[in-house]
Amino acid sequence: MSLSSSSTASPRPAPLHTDLPDPAPPRNPQGGLKGVLMPVAVVLAIGTIFVSVYLAAFHAPRPHDLPVAVVGTQQETHRIEEGLESALSGGFDVRPYADEAAAREAVEHRRVYGAYLTGHGAPKLLFAGANGPSVTGTLTGAFGPVAGAGGHRLAQEDVLPASTGDTRGLSIFYAAFGLVLAGYLFGMMTYQAAPALRFRQRMASLALFGVLGGVIVALLAGDTGFGALPGSFVGIAGMTALMAMAAGGATMVFIRWGGAAGAGLASVVLLTLGNSTSGGVMPAPYLPGWLHPLSDVLPVGAGVRAIQGLAYFHHDGLGRGIAVLAAWIVACAGLLYVRDAARRTPAAA
Numbered sequence: 137m138s139l140s141s142s143s144t145a146s147p148r149p150a151p152l153h154t155d156l157p158d159p160a161p162p163r164n165p166q167g168g169l170k171g172v173l174m175p176v177a178v179v180l181a182i183g184t185i186f187v188s189v190y191l192a193a194f195h196a197p198r199p200h201d202l203p204v205a206v207v208g209t210q211q212e213t214h215r216i217e218e219g220l221e222s223a224l225s226g227g228f229d230v231r232p233y234a235d236e237a238a239a240r241e242a243v244e245h246r247r248v249y250g251a252y253l254t255g256h257g258a259p260k261l262l263f264a265g266a267n268g269p270s271v272t273g274t275l276t277g278a279f280g281p282v283a284g285a286g287g288h289r290l291a292q293e294d295v296l297p298a299s300t301g302d303t304r305g306l307s308i309f310y311a312a313f314g315l316v317l318a319g320y321l322f323g324m325m326t327y328q329a330a331p332a333l334r335f336r337q338r339m340a341s342l343a344l345f346g347v348l349g350g351v352i353v354a355l356l357a358g359d360t361g362f363g364a365l366p367g368s369f370v371g372i373a374g375m376t377a378l379m380a381m382a383a384g385g386a387t388m389v390f391i392r393w394g395g396a397a398g399a400g401l402a403s404v405v406l407l408t409l410g411n412s413t414s415g416g417v418m419p420a421p422y423l424p425g426w427l428h429p430l431s432d433v434l435p436v437g438a439g440v441r442a443i444q445g446l447a448y449f450h451h452d453g454l455g456r457g458i459a460v461l462a463a464w465i466v467a468c469a470g471l472l473y474v475r476d477a478a479r480r481t482p483a484a485a
Contacts, residue, residue: 186408205252239251299365354376376443382435386435414431438456
């Protein structure tokens with residue numbers, strides 16, 4: 137009897153590929169009544185959330201514990217605090233400062249949003265026009281009557297005016313909104329236009345999108361474009377690139393893990409909650425209590441504050457912004473890799 141069969145090599149296990157392409161999105165056409173109602177229900181639900189969140193944030197905005205500085209005696213500080221509380225209950229967090237220099241530095245570094253200086257002669261209000269007309273209006277409207285109660289007319293000084301190319305202080309918001317919208321669209325398009333990309337290729341595409349997006353925004357908004365954003369070109373381009381990558385990566389995660397529902401969830405988290413809490417229209421202290429915490433953890437809010445710090449406020453929020461956006465990018469890449477590995481393991485087995 138031939139023993140040749142025993143010499144035949146046993147089949148080796150299939151190699152585990154470390155970078156398999158993503159599968160094409162499954163086709164699951166819906167027909168009949170479900171196909172009629174599903175798009176209506178999903179889109180109306182997203183629209184309702186959008187309208188509700190934006191109305192809650194901006195229908196009657198008012199500050200909540202907006203930090204302001206007061207330079208004066210303890211008695212004067214107490215009187216001013218009572219006057220502000222009477223005018224707008226819970227609106228201000230009054231912080232005493234020793235002198236004008238310390239209060240001015242606090243305004244310039246955005247530790248406070250305004251500083252009220254008392255002493256000999258008319259009181260003076262220091263503010264930063266770069267915070268936007270809403271903050272300026274709030275401060276002058278609140279401190280004007282306080283000065284008037286003492287028989288004085290309020291003097292004002294804008295220590296950090298907005299750029300001449302950004303007269304309404306909204307350029308950062310619109311730049312961020314457009315960039316996050318582009319990231320959302322990229323996250324969807326990458327699976328629609330190139331469903332078979334390998335993980336490494338998809339990450340390279342995300343990085344390329346972020347870098348080019350950041351450079352384009354910096355060119356358009358900076359001195360080479362509309363002159364709306366002063367500050368370092370490299371810094372602005374870098375922060376906007378991180379924002380674009382975080383938004384694109386988050387959308388990819390929602391779609392990769394949530395399927396068809398992921399696109400809707402991404403629009404709610406990034407476009408609705410993210411942009412409404414970004415602080416680009418009004419600072420976070422103007423948000424309702426249930427929205428305020430999102431400003432610190434969502435990519436848009438962290439990025440907007442960092443860009444404002446780069447443009448005006450001596451890098452305020454820059455370190456935190458980089459940390460938050462980097463955490464989003466790394467977490468999204470990890471979740472996409474885990475999803476890819478989970479799909480690969482049964483095939484290898």
